[in-house]
Amino acid sequence: MKKLLDQITQTMEDAFEALGFEKKFARVTVSNRPDLCEFQCNGAMALAKQEKKAPIDIAEQIAEQIREHAMFEEVSAVKPGFLNLKLAKKYLAEYLKEMSMDAESGKYGCERVEKPQTIMIDYGGPNVAKPLHVGHLRSAVIGESIKRMGIFLGNTMIGDVHLGDWGLQMGLIITELKFRKPQLPYFNSAHVGEYPEEPPFTIAELEEIYPTASKKSKEDERYKEKAMQATYDLQHGNKGYQALWNHIIKVSVDDLKKNYKKLNVSFELWKGESDAQPYIPEMVRRMKDGGYAYISEGALVVDVKEETDAKEIPPCMILKSDGASLYNTTDLATIVQRMEAFHPNQIIYVVDKRQDLYFTQVFRCAKKTGIVSEDTQLYFLGFGTMNGKDGKPFKTRDGGVMRLESLLTDIETTMYEKIVANQKENQQMDDELARQTAAQIALSAVKYGDLSNQASKDYIFDVDRFTSFEGNTGPYILYTIVRIKSILNKYEQAGNERKNLYVGEAHSESEKALQLELARFNGIIESAFAELAPHRICAYVYDLANALNHFYHETKILSEEDVALQKSYIALLELTRGVLETCIDVLGFSAPERM
Numbered sequence: 001m002k003k004l005l006d007q008i009t010q011t012m013e014d015a016f017e018a019l020g021f022e023k024k025f026a027r028v029t030v031s032n033r034p035d036l037c038e039f040q041c042n043g044a045m046a047l048a049k050q051e052k053k054a055p056i057d058i059a060e061q062i063a064e065q066i067r068e069h070a071m072f073e074e075v076s077a078v079k080p081g082f083l084n085l086k087l088a089k090k091y092l093a094e095y096l097k098e099m100s101m102d103a104e105s106g107k108y109g110c111e112r113v114e115k116p117q118t119i120m121i122d123y124g125g126p127n128v129a130k131p132l133h134v135g136h137l138r139s140a141v142i143g144e145s146i147k148r149m150g151i152f153l154g155n156t157m158i159g160d161v162h163l164g165d166w167g168l169q170m171g172l173i174i175t176e177l178k179f180r181k182p183q184l185p186y187f188n189s190a191h192v193g194e195y196p197e198e199p200p201f202t203i204a205e206l207e208e209i210y211p212t213a214s215k216k217s218k219e220d221e222r223y224k225e226k227a228m229q230a231t232y233d234l235q236h237g238n239k240g241y242q243a244l245w246n247h248i249i250k251v252s253v254d255d256l257k258k259n260y261k262k263l264n265v266s267f268e269l270w271k272g273e274s275d276a277q278p279y280i281p282e283m284v285r286r287m288k289d290g291g292y293a294y295i296s297e298g299a300l301v302v303d304v305k306e307e308t309d310a311k312e313i314p315p316c317m318i319l320k321s322d323g324a325s326l327y328n329t330t331d332l333a334t335i336v337q338r339m340e341a342f343h344p345n346q347i348i349y350v351v352d353k354r355q356d357l358y359f360t361q362v363f364r365c366a367k368k369t370g371i372v373s374e375d376t377q378l379y380f381l382g383f384g385t386m387n388g389k390d391g392k393p394f395k396t397r398d399g400g401v402m403r404l405e406s407l408l409t410d411i412e413t414t415m416y417e418k419i420v421a422n423q424k425e426n427q428q429m430d431d432e433l434a435r436q437t438a439a440q441i442a443l444s445a446v447k448y449g450d451l452s453n454q455a456s457k458d459y460i461f462d463v464d465r466f467t468s469f470e471g472n473t474g475p476y477i478l479y480t481i482v483r484i485k486s487i488l489n490k491y492e493q494a495g496n497e498r499k500n501l502y503v504g505e506a507h508s509e510s511e512k513a514l515q516l517e518l519a520r521f522n523g524i525i526e527s528a529f530a531e532l533a534p535h536r537i538c539a540y541v542y543d544l545a546n547a548l549n550h551f552y553h554e555t556k557i558l559s560e561e562d563v564a565l566q567k568s569y570i571a572l573l574e575l576t577r578g579v580l581e582t583c584i585d586v587l588g589f590s591a592p593e594r595m
């Protein structure tokens with residue numbers, strides 16, 4: 001469906017042209033004075049300068065031209081030269097009817113992009129053997145939402161978790177394990193045949209081994225050397241270490257999948273840094289042959305600075321002086337791999353904004369050395385830090401790193417207690433359902449709390465505010481949806497048919513305001529994706545929920561006696577529910593039936 005605003009602009013353009021004016025002046029916007037009108041066009045003012053006439057005269061002339069148009073209920077020219085517009089109720093109702101007819105497809109009038117793209121999205125970015133902590137939350141939550149928006153609009157989105165599975169942390173774990181259990185076959189160079197299928201540790205042990213090893217390596221130089229040697233051996237074909245590495249990956253990935261599932265986040269690809277390693281030698285050879293890479297202070301580098309740079313952009317380092325590869329090398333080789341496998345039109349990276357300079361180097365290097373073609377876009381979506389109420393990075397009460405799992409569990413408990421406390425005597429929810437519902441609301445609190453902030457900004461993770469049922473929060477949105485569902489259910493239980501009902505002309509200000517909000521849906525999704533901005537969808541969902549609640553408080557719905565009118569109210573509620581649920585699905589959470 002064409003966006004409502006575009007339809008109005010189209011009408012305005014026709015009117016301008018009919019009067020011999022250029023249509024470029026005819027742009028219509030949503031009114032910034034909703035008390036006076038719904039839409040406005042300020043083109044008469046600019047036009048007046050060109051025509052050397054009084055703006056108000058031109059505005060009058062245009063108003064005259066469109067006044068009778070079926071699209072408008074009211075058109076007025078206001079000094080100095082504004083055109084104020086109110087949409088005809090019938091026209092608006094027709095628009096919503098068309099949206100409802102598209103409910104089955106789940107699109108509600110939102111069109112697929114004309115040229116669907118293949119877009120890869122690099123998000124999540126967890127590291128093997130390290131538990132997910134709050135620092136990983138934003139990448140997962142923002143990335144997932146952007147992926148869903150892209151899919152909704154008809155693109156092929158490929159999410160890749162890009163596991164950190166190849167660095168020193170692997171050598172550290174191997175070293176510590178060897179220290180604790182030297183008798184394991186993985187450490188016996190004379191071992192022949194297969195290695196055991198069962199991993200020699202659980203996830204809990206693994207998560208304890210890594211920090212212990214990491215601490216030891218910082219205190220003990222010799223331990224660190226051993227870990228570095230183990231890393232080198234692993235990367236250069238030590239069979240026992242490779243078998244061990246496979247166990248570490250398997251145990252870790254199983255656990256990560258479980259945790260991401262709780263977050264309602266999933267990935268198309270579970271590739272890691274290790275998968276890019278085979279692409280490195282050939283990539284480096286090309287960089288050298290192409291004359292891009294040269295030796296500087298022993299290391300192999302590629303210059304990436306540009307004349308227009310305001311600040312110094314250091315060269316991109318490809319290999320260290322000892323020939324070892326780096327984070328950069330892996331990321332570049334990953335691009336080689338992605339280009340080969342998928343030929344994406346775009347690769348979006350959802351990573352902490354502190355890696356901004358790093359990605360500038362990587363992207364420039366990839367472009368310059370021809371790893372990506374000119375028409376593949378690399379985009380860095382850097383997000384800000386999640387802070388505690390003290391304005392410092394979010395920590396546990398005793399100042400430690402907060403595990404994502406504990407954060408979620410804490411919030412689920414808070415929600416569970418609220419549900420139990422809110423329950424009316426006569427309609428107790430069974431405990432199992434109450435817990436499920438608590439988990440659902442908790443997820444909305446966390447995700448909405450995060451996504452409603454502009455991604456690039458730091459924000460304060462305020463559990464009390466995020467879990468409130470009032471205000472701009474996830475639970476408030478869910479509460480609104482549940483309220484609608486409950487009315488719709490009651491309507492149905494009274495023996496009424498809910499299907500094939502359509503929104504009629506608005507009968508009140510609040511009803512029209514709700515209808516106008518609904519009509520913005522397709523435009524919001526399009527612009528949110530164009531800007532990679534989930535917070536735009538949050539802002540919309542909040543406006544829509546407020547409009548619904550305002551309408552609800554002013555209108556008797558279930559006790560309405562005029563049957564036709566009641567039907568159109570029900571259709572309006574149904575459409576609002578559909579649009580709200582579609583939006584939160586794109587944000588990556590869902591609403592319960594009751595709460």
Ligand code: ARG
Pocket residue numbers: 122124125126127162163164331349351
């Ligand atoms: N594992 C990395 C970290 O913890 C994030 C990975 C981001 N993605 C990438 N392609 N570099 O910082």
